[in-house]
Amino acid sequence: MNEMNNIRMTLSLFAAVLLGMAGASAQSDIPTPGVWTANGPVHAMASLGGMTYIGGEFTHVGPHAGHGVPLDAATGATAADFPKINGPVNACVADGSGGWYVGGRFSMAGSLPRECLVHILSDGSVDPAWNPDFEGYEVSALAVSGGLLYVGGNFRRVGGQLRASIAALDTVTGDAADWNPGTNGMVQTIAVSGGTVYAGGSFTSFGGQVRNGAASVDAVTGGVTDWDPNSEGGRVNALAVSGGKVYAGGHFLRIGRKPRSYIAAFDAVTGGLTSWNPGADGVVHAFVVSGTTLYAGGGFSNIGGQPRGRIAALDTVTGNLLPMNPGADNAVRTLALSGTTLYAAGEFSDMGGQPRDRLAALDAATGSVLEWNPGVDGMVLALAVSGAVVYAGGEFVIVGGEPRNRLAAFDTATGGFTAWNPGADGTVRALAVSGDTVYAGGEFTGAGGQPRDRLAAVDAVTGEVAEWNPGADNTVLTLAATETTVYAGGEFTKIGGQARNRIAAIDLATGGVKSWNTGVSNPVKALAVSGTTLYVGGDFYYSGSQYRYFMAAYDAETGALLPWNPNLNGKVSALAVSGGVLYAGGDFTSVGWKVRNRIAAIDLETGAAGLWNPGANGRVAALAVSGTTVYAGGEFTEIGGRERGGIVALDTETGSATDWNPRMDGTVNALALSPNAVHAGGAFTGMDGNDWPYYAQFELPVxxxxxxxxxxxxxxxxxxxxxxxxxxxxxxxxxxxxxxxxxxxxxxxxxxxxxxxxxxxxxxxxxxxxxxxxxxxxxxxxxxxxxxxxxx
The missing domain is CATH 2.60.40 (Immunoglobulin-like)
Structure with missing residues (x-):
């Protein structure tokens, strides 16, 4: 018996076990920990043995880390234990005891509710006692000094008190101090020096005084000082204090009532504009100071009169540009310094001519790029260093991982993605497996570096693209494969150079288009094979010269249209066959004049709708059957008589929804089953209030x-x-x-x-x-x- 037969037998035995088992443990709503995910929507999935293949719009896969992560300062390795934060992190600062204060636009940290502010302890746990009463949009700036955490952002209440976008919180209790200057706009940056708190942002009033973009406040009384740089027409993003000067960076072109392009320096006491004037040709986002060196990051390509790609080092006395010149290919948003190492982060994918996905470490003197290379899939907005740990926060959700262009495979036992990496140059919409081959369809015109018009065959183990190359003239939306034939459906009107209206049968071995040529009037979106019959669903109204509303059945060998005609009143997006029943999902509301809202069970022989009638209030886009359970995914919020967000498990007898309820926040486009898990892919970015994008694996009930x-x-x-x-x-x-x-x-x-x-x-x-x-x-x-x- 060959390997593929062994796989099929294993799956069959597993299904039989599910049908005959005495009982089962409850299925967990929480995705399997440690499973990698993708950085873009998933449209198709297929399982084969111990592998699950995914296709979609993604370009990167890796471990799901949430929006904030502690990294080893030497190796870049992710810490073993830390709470995942479910929304963007804008600011972070060390607490002085090995932990972190983190601010942003989130509502959960680990399993605990935390609105925009959280204290993470040195052991990686969320401080259970520190939970400021935050009401507002976001936290953008943090600074620690003298037992207080200074908080800036866009909010109206924190620490149990009304506070207008700036506040001081007790670092132990989270209670607001009496300090309360208040402002009428967003506070973007805070710097503390001695008895003074400096703030920058997009406000025009501070502590009841006119202050445009920058202000300073007494750290004890909260009284606004006379210091008034007056940033005209541009937000202040960054402030740094050193040597009696306050350095400001931002979007401004005029500040201190004089021209200054994006960067300037002021006397820390009087607020007078100094002669220090390197000038930049683009926005400055971040500063860090060491001795007489000011490191600046931003969106500029020139500063100090010389080319510098978004990162530069300046003399704090003269404003002269220093030799350090690594260069980044996109914006640097934040900087942190530890000893002789300068950490930079932002939107870049290249630093100093080396691949660095949004995080890099540089020699602070020479600018040489160090080996440190954790890599993340989205913008980094915050960095802080404490001892041997760098905390990074931002809009990313994946740390590490690997590039994967729209096709990837992972080990269902470990949850880690494999070396399988054919790649496609456009969206993958459909996957099917047969033998040792994965068939892909979609919008691409190339796969594995070879021309492939919307159809490709890939070795399931090596990822090599086979010579099989029928080619289609428009999008392929669905695939089904048997031992001899690949059936394709979609929007095409030609395939393999021959006229085929939206449905075709292709020789699995040669890629030749079979004479089978039925054709339908509009796109085909779903296919299922049962025995000698091919069932088809989509947007069509007729096949050949006969009316078939949204569903039809054909002889799988000859292509002859069969009398089977369930007669639906809306589009069909998903099909699955099990035990003499065809389960259908889509946008319809009736089957053969019987009310069936977007999901139905249809007899394979008669085409009549069965009694099974869960009903959904939104489109059903994906179906998979495991034993006595039908898994459905889509855009619904209610199905089977219960509230269910995007995904549900339904009893095959009653149609009732089980207790399983992950609560996806977006559409589930695809479902697949492996022996121990159900896999979901789609456009969702979270579930049950927790951030979890595009792909998730759930263990099946044991x-x-x-x-x-x-x-x-x-x-x-x-x-x-x-x-x-x-x-x-x-x-x-x-x-x-x-x-x-x-x-x-x-x-x-x-x-x-x-x-x-x-x-x-x-x-x-x-x-x-x-x-x-x-x-x-x-x-x-x-x-x-x-x-x-x-x-x-």
Whole structure:
């Protein structure tokens, strides 16, 4: 038996086990921890053996980390344990004890509700006691000084008090201090020096005084000082204090009532504009100072009169540009310094001519790019260093990982993506597997570096693109494969150079288009094969010259249109076959004049809608059947009589939704089953309030079996005579204990082991211990001799 047959047999046995199991543990709503995800929508999935293949719009895959992550300062490795934050992180600062204060636009940190502010302890846990009463849009700036956390952003209440976009919180309790200057706009940056707090942003009033974009406040009283740089027509993004000067960077072209392009310096006491004037040709986002060196990051390409790609080092005294010149290919948003290492982060994918996805470490003196290279999939907005750890926050959700252009595969046991990497140059909309090949369809014109018009065949192990190349003239939306044929549906009117209206049959070995040529009037969106029949769903109204509203059935070999005609009133997006039933999902509201809202069970022979009627209030886009459960994905918020966001598990008998409820926040486009899990892909970015984008894996309920042991005549049992054991687990020992003058013979299923331990249980077990009375040695012989002597 070859490997593929073994895989099919395993899957078949698994389905049989599900159907016959005595019970099962509840299915978890939480995705499997450690499973990698993608950075863009997933439209298609297919499972084969221990692999699950995904296709879509993504370009990167990796471990899901949330929006903030602690990284090893030397290696870039992600910390083993940290709370995932479910929204963008704009600011972070070390707490001085190995932990972090983090601010942004989020509502959860780990499993705890935290609105825009959180304190993460040194052990990676969320501080259970520190939870400021935050009301507002976001936190953009943080600074720690003298037992207080200064907070800036866009908010109206924090720490139990009304505070207009700036506040000081107790670092232990989270309570707001009396300090309360208030402002009428967003605070973007905060710097503390001695007894003064400097703030920059987009405000025009501060502490009741006119202040445009920058202000300073007494750190004790909250009173606004006379310091007034007056940024005209541009936000202040960055402030740094050193050597009696305050350095300001932002969007301004005029500040201190004089021209200054994006960068300037002021006397820290008087607020007078100094002669320091390097000038830049683009926005400045970030500063960090070391001695007489000011490091600047932003969107500029020239500063100090010389080319500098978005990062530069300036003399704090003269404003002269220093030699350090790594150069980034996109904006630098934040900087942090630790010893001789300068950490830079932002939107770039290249630093110093080396690939660096939005995070890089540089030699602070020379600008040489260091090996440190964690890489993330989205913009980084915040950096802070404490000891041997760098905390990074932003809009990313993946840390590390690998580039994968619209096609990827992962190991279903470990959750990690594999080396399989054919790549496609456009969106992948459909996947199917047959033998050792993965077939892909979509909008692409190239795969694996070779021209492939919207159809490709890829080796399931190596990722090499096969010579199979029929080509389609428009999008392929759905695929189904048998051992001899690949069926394709979509928007095309030609395939393999031959006219085929939106549906075609292609030789699996050669890629040649078969004579099978039925055609439908509008796009085909779903295909399913059962025996010798191909079932088709989509947007069409007729096939050939006969009306078929949104669904049709064909002879899979000849292409002949069959009489089967369920007659729906709306589009069909998904099909799945199980146990003589065709499950259909889409936008329809009736099947054969019976009310069926967007999901139905249709008889494979008659085309009649069955009694099964969960009903959904939004489109059903994906279906998969496992034993007595139908998994459905789509755009709905209610189905099976219960509120369910985008995904649901339905009972095949009643149509009722089970208790399983991940609560996706967006559309589920695709579902796939592997022996131990259900896989969901789509346009969702989170579930149940937690950030989790585009792909998730959920463990299937573990089958549980009943073990029943009884004792026959002349004996009893010792141990647990009634047990419940999960699939693949071992039972507890049970001993057959014979009565006096009796002995154990065997169990009723022929097992002679005693004590008995049933291992790797895969089904219910009911057995009886069989006993027998002992035979007394010599008893029969003595009786015979006595009888003979009496007769004589």
């Amino acid at each position: 089958p549980a079996y009943a073990l029943r042991y009884t004792a026959g005549a002349n004996g009893s049992l010792s141990g647990e005579s009634s047990q419940t054991v999960n699939h693949g687990s071992d039972g507890a020992p049970v001993t057959a204990v014979p009565d006096a003058d009796c002995h154990f013979v065997q169990w009723s299923d022929g097992v002679t082991e005693n004590p008995r331990v049933d291992v790797n249980v895969t089904g219910d077990i009911t057995v009886e211990a069989i006993f027998a009375m002992d035979t007394i040695e010599g008893e029969g012989e003595g009786e015979g001799e006595g009888e003979g002597e009496g007769e004589g």
